[in-house]
Amino acid sequence: MRSDPADPASGRRRFLHAAGASALALAMPPLLGGCATTTTRAAAAPSIRFAQPAPLVAIRASADRIIAIDVCTRPFRAQGPRIEAERMDGHTIVHCYGHGGAGWSLSWGSAEEALALVRETGVTELAVVGCGAIGLTTALLAQRSGLQVRIYARDRLPQVPSAFATGVWSPASRIAAAEHATPAFEAQWERMARTSFHSFQTLLGLPGEPVGWHDFYWLSDGPGSRRANAGEDREPRYAMLEGRLLDDLTPDTTRLSPGSHPFAAASVRRTSQPVFNLHAYARLLLADFLQLGGTIETRTFHAARELATLRETTVVNATGYGARALLDDASVVPVRGQTARLVPQAGVDYGLGYGRRNLFVVPRADGILVQAQQPTDYGNADTTPDRALSEAAVARLAEVFA
Numbered sequence: 001m002r003s004d005p006a007d008p009a010s011g012r013r014r015f016l017h018a019a020g021a022s023a024l025a026l027a028m029p030p031l032l033g034g035c036a037t038t039t040t041r042a043a044a045a046p047s048i049r050f051a052q053p054a055p056l057v058a059i060r061a062s063a064d065r066i067i068a069i070d071v072c073t074r075p076f077r078a079q080g081p082r083i084e085a086e087r088m089d090g091h092t093i094v095h096c097y098g099h100g101g102a103g104w105s106l107s108w109g110s111a112e113e114a115l116a117l118v119r120e121t122g123v124t125e126l127a128v129v130g131c132g133a134i135g136l137t138t139a140l141l142a143q144r145s146g147l148q149v150r151i152y153a154r155d156r157l158p159q160v161p162s163a164f165a166t167g168v169w170s171p172a173s174r175i176a177a178a179e180h181a182t183p184a185f186e187a188q189w190e191r192m193a194r195t196s197f198h199s200f201q202t203l204l205g206l207p208g209e210p211v212g213w214h215d216f217y218w219l220s221d222g223p224g225s226r227r228a229n230a231g232e233d234r235e236p237r238y239a240m241l242e243g244r245l246l247d248d249l250t251p252d253t254t255r256l257s258p259g260s261h262p263f264a265a266a267s268v269r270r271t272s273q274p275v276f277n278l279h280a281y282a283r284l285l286l287a288d289f290l291q292l293g294g295t296i297e298t299r300t301f302h303a304a305r306e307l308a309t310l311r312e313t314t315v316v317n318a319t320g321y322g323a324r325a326l327l328d329d330a331s332v333v334p335v336r337g338q339t340a341r342l343v344p345q346a347g348v349d350y351g352l353g354y355g356r357r358n359l360f361v362v363p364r365a366d367g368i369l370v371q372a373q374q375p376t377d378y379g380n381a382d383t384t385p386d387r388a389l390s391e392a393a394v395a396r397l398a399e400v401f402a
C-alpha cells in the first residue's frame with residue numbers, strides 16, 4: 001500500500017491499525033501534556049509515541065433528520081460527452097454536453113477541450129448557453145484566457161441539475177458505454193480528468209471549503225459478496241477507466257482490522273477522495289465569473305437555430321440534459337438520481353460506501369448526503385422526489401452502526 005499523503009490524520013490512524021500496531025498503542029501509557037512518562041531505563045533511546053486516534057463519530061441516521069431531498073438526471077451519452085464544433089448560419093456552435101455522472105469531476109478539463117475549438121474561431125467575445133457545472137467552468141476559463149463572456153441560460157446555479165449532484169470526484173461515472181471506449185476517447189477522457197484533478201487541488205483550503213479531501217470507508221461482506229441491485233440490470237456496461245488510467249492520482253485503500261471501526265461489516269477499507277461542497281463551490285464560481293466582468297442573461301432557447309441568432313458568433317452549447325430537447329438529440333439519456341441530506345453533524349467528516357446495501361454517503365458541509373439509487377433510474381427523466389426511497393436508504397445507513 002502507498003502512504004496516504006492527502007490526510008496526515010488518516011495516515012496516523014493507518015499507522016496505528018497496521019500490523020497490530022493498534023494493540024501496541026493500547027498497551028502504551030497515554031501521553032501527558034506532550035511528555036513521555038518516566039522510565040527506569042535512563043539510557044533508553046527517545047521514542048515517538050502517538051496518542052490513540054479519536055474514534056469515528058457514528059452518524060445519527062433517522063428519517064426525522066432529513067432536511068432536503070433532491071432529484072436530477074445525469075445527461076448520459078453512450079458515446080461519451082459531445083465536444084465538437086458545428087457551423088450554423090454564420091455561427092460556430094461548440095457543443096459541450098452529455099457528461100453523465102462525471103460533469104463536476106471533468107468540468108475543468110472539458111472546458112479546456114471546448115476552448116481549444118473556440119480559439120480556432122479567433123473571436124474575442126463568446127456566448128455560453130447554460131449555467132451549470134459545464135457552462136460556468138467553460139465561461140471562467142474563457143475569461144481567464146482574455147475573452148469577454150456572456151452566459152445565456154434558462155436557469156442558473158443553484159437552480160440547475162448540477163446543484164443536485166452528489167459532489168464527489170467520480171470522473172468515470174456513467175461517462176460512456178464500454179463499446180465506445182476507443183483509444184481516442186480514452187486519451188481525451190484522461191486529459192480531461194487530469195486537468196480537472198489538478199484544478200481542484202488549487203481550490204483547497206478556501207473559506208467554506210468548496211473543495212476538500214475526506215476519508216471514505218468502503219464496506220463489504222467479504223470475498224464473494226455481491227452488490228445490491230442499484231440499477232445495473234437496465235444500464236449498459238460502462239467504460240471502466242479510472243483504475244486503469246488514473247490509478248496514480250488518489251491514495252490506495254487500506255484494510256482496517258476488525259474492532260478498529262464502528263461499522264457492522266465483515267470487511268472495511270479506507271481511502272481519501274475529493275468532495276465538492278456544491279453550494280459553496282457554485283457560489284464561488286458565480287462570484288468569480290461576475291468579478292471578471294461576465295454577464296448572465298436569462299433566456300430559453302426552443303430550437304437549435306436560435307443559437308445562431310445570438311450577437312456573439314461563437315457559442316458554446318452547455319445545456320446538459322436540456323440538449324436532448326433543444327437539438328432533438330436522443331443520444332442523451334436521462335439517468336435519474338435522488339439524494340437526501342441529513343442535518344450536518346459535528347465530527348462526521350467521513351464518507352462511506354457499501355455496495356451490497358446500495359449505500360453511498362458523502363460528508364458534505366451542507367448536510368450528510370445519502371444517495372438512493374434504484375433499478376429504474378436508467379432512462380428515467382422523472383424528477384419527482386420519492387421520500388420513501390430516501391427514508392429506506394437512511395434506514396440502511398442506521399443498520400451499518402447497529
Ligand SMILES: Cc1cc2nc3c(=O)[nH]c(=O)nc-3n(C[C@H](O)[C@H](O)[C@H](O)COP(=O)(O)OP(=O)(O)OC[C@H]3O[C@@H](n4cnc5c(N)ncnc54)[C@H](O)[C@@H]3O)c2cc1C
Binds near residue numbers: 106157170326336
Ligand atoms: C444524482 C446525481 C449525482 C451526481 N453526482 C456527481 C458527482 O458526485 N460528481 C460529478 O462529477 N458529477 C456528478 N453528477 C453528474 C453531474 O451533475 C452532471 O454531469 C452535470 O451536472 C452536468 O452539468 P451541465 O452543466 O452539463 O448541465 P446542467 O447542470 O443541467 O446545466 C444545464 C444548463 O443549461 C441550461 N439550459 C438547458 N436547456 C436550455 C434551453 N433550452 N435554453 C436555455 N438554457 C438551457 C440550464 O438552465 C442550465 O443552466 C451527478 C448527477 C446526478 C443526477
